[in-house]
Structures are given as C-alpha cells and as structure tokens.
Amino acid sequence: MANVSMSITEFVLMGFSDSREGQVLHVVLFLFIYLAALVGNLLIVLLTALDQHLHSPMHFFLKTLSLLDVCFISVTVPKAIIQSLTQNSSISFLGCVAQVFLVVLFACAELTLLTVMSYDRYVAICRPLYYQVVMKKAACEQMLAASWLSGIASGLLNTSVTFSLPFCRSNFVHQFFCEIPSLLKLSCSEKFVAEIGAIIVTTSLGIVCFISILVSYIHIFSTVMSIPSVKGRSKAFSTCIPHLVVVTVFLNTGSIAYLKPVSESPSVSDLMVSVFYTVVPPTLNPIIYSLKNQDIKAAFWKMLRKTIFKYNDGNKNSNNNKGIDISFNSDKHEVKLVNCNRLPSI
Secondary structure: OOOHHHHOOEEEEOOOOOOHHHHHHHHHHHHHHHHHHHHHHHHHHHHHHHOHHHOOHHHHHHHHHHHHHHHHHHHHHHHHHHHHHHOOOEEEHHHHHHHHHHHHHHHHHHHHHHHHHHHHHHHHHHOHHHHHHHOOHHHHHHHHHHHHHHHHHHHHHHHHHHOOOOEOOOOEEOOOOOOHHHHHOOEOOOOOHHHHHHHHHHHHHHHHHHHHHHHHHHHHHHHHHOOOOHHHHHHHHHHHHHHHHHHHHHHHHHHHHHHOOOOOOOOHHHHHHHHHHHOHHHHHHHHHHHHHOHHHHHHHHHHHHHHHHHHHHHOHHHHHHHOEEEEEEOOOOEEEEEEHHHOOOO
C-alpha cells in the first residue's frame, strides 16, 4: 500500500466543547493555568539565578526543571487556547510533527532530570561528606546534558517511527494536541512493529528512571529515620517530599496516557488524562517547591523586601509629603503603611 500520509496536509484536533460558552470557559481556565505556570516557573528561575544562596546543585537542577516545564506547557496549551478562540481546530502536518517531537523531548528530559534530582538528594542525605566531590559543577553539567540527550533521542525515535506510518482512515485526532496513541489510531497499517519497538525503548527508559528514583528514596528515608534530631528530619523531608510528589504525579499520569488502550470514540476522560500529564505537573511544580522549600521562600521574601525598599526610596519625598511610610515585617512577611502624621511629635 502506498504511503497515503503524504496526501494529508493537516490534522483536526479535538476541542473541549462544541458550544461557544464552553469554549470561552476553556480559554479562561487554560489561560489562567498557563499564566500561573509561566509566572511560578520563571520566578523560580529568577530567584535561583539572582540569589547566591541558591547556587547549589539542587537549585541548579530545580532551575532547569522550571525551564523544562515552561517549554513543556508552551507546546500544547497556547495552541489549544488559540483553537478555542478562533474555532479553528486544524494543525498542519509539519506542526503536528513538531508537536509530537517536542512533547516527547520535554517529557523524557524531565523524567531523566527528576531521576538526577533524586540522586542529588541521595548523595546529600546519605553521603553528605562526599557531596561536594560527587556533585561538582562538571558532574552536574554532564548529568544535565544526559537528560537533554535522552529527551532528544526519544523525541527523534518516536516522531520518525510514528510519521513513517501511512494515515488513511481520517485526519481527526481524538486529543487537544498531537499525541502518539491517537495518531496511531489513524494509521491504516496493520503492523506497528517499529512503533512498538520505540514505545518499548521509551518505556524502558521510564522503568529505569522509576527504579532509580525508588532505590534512591528507600535509602533516603532509611537514613532520615535514623537522624536523632527532629529538626534534622524535618529539614530532610522538606527537600525530599516535594520532589517525590512531583515524580508521582508526572509518572502516574504519563503512564496512564500512553499505556492505556485508546478509545474508539472521543471521550472527555482521554482529554483529562492528557491534561494531567502535560498541564498539571508544570503548574504544580513551582507551587510544591515554593511551599516546602525554605530556601526558595526565604529568597522570595528577600527579593520582595528589596523591591519594596527600592520603591520606598524612590518615592521617599512624595511619601513624606503625604505623611506615609512603608514598613516591612520580615518575621511575619507583612507590608504595612504607616501614617506618619498621626505619630506623636518629638
């Protein structure tokens, strides 16, 4: 059979709603989530870049994770928002190819990076005397390069194999973005040996990463429970639990999306599963890390305090004329406006 996919110039993506009210609701919700993910992740990038106390290997990897999350969510969500706004659900063939490649690239790179981050926590907690030797700058850069290379290799492998298949059944994709399982349903080929091989390779990468993370955390929790100090145990858990939550959410939702059988007809459940592994983790990551990581919170309030003081100094004359001053309580993280005209004269 000839490769009919060459005659397909575009695909049609599935929307979240056919009604205009539902489309507007989808735009508002996705726009809010996208902006929250951008602000949260870019804030972490900014804090880890500017604050000298956040130049440790852990924060170096956290900064990279935030950059990955910004790229990951930007591949799918903006297109979905434009799709609902314009009521145009089509995506070009090359656009679909690019979307598949980037989704797999960023997903696999993030999974590998999360594995590296778990190893970093293992060395920091279980082998603290060797931490500076093992996690030196060159080693961290090599681990980061390995994460990107694994993502690029997986992306090239899965994309080339998927789009080498002939598409002749339809050009309607039962997803809000070009996802491999949904694209395979459109192929008229009865043999998926190459794609099955690609999925096995990618799944094997996921299994290796999962086992590595699991082993790391078994050693970590065993070491943490032997720490006599309650404060020491609390500090160790505060750096490990956020990472463990991120890994669990990402792995569970991604596994369900790619390993479950694809429905014969469009379903909301399929859409929601894909949302949970492409949209939810990049949005939750900065929230989880900022709530549990004391260093990130301290750096945020420090930057906020500097910004307020800078603003206060720049407007000192005008504020004094109005009898207003700005005070910042660093203990309670409160900003107060004080009316100086009501203060007793000296």
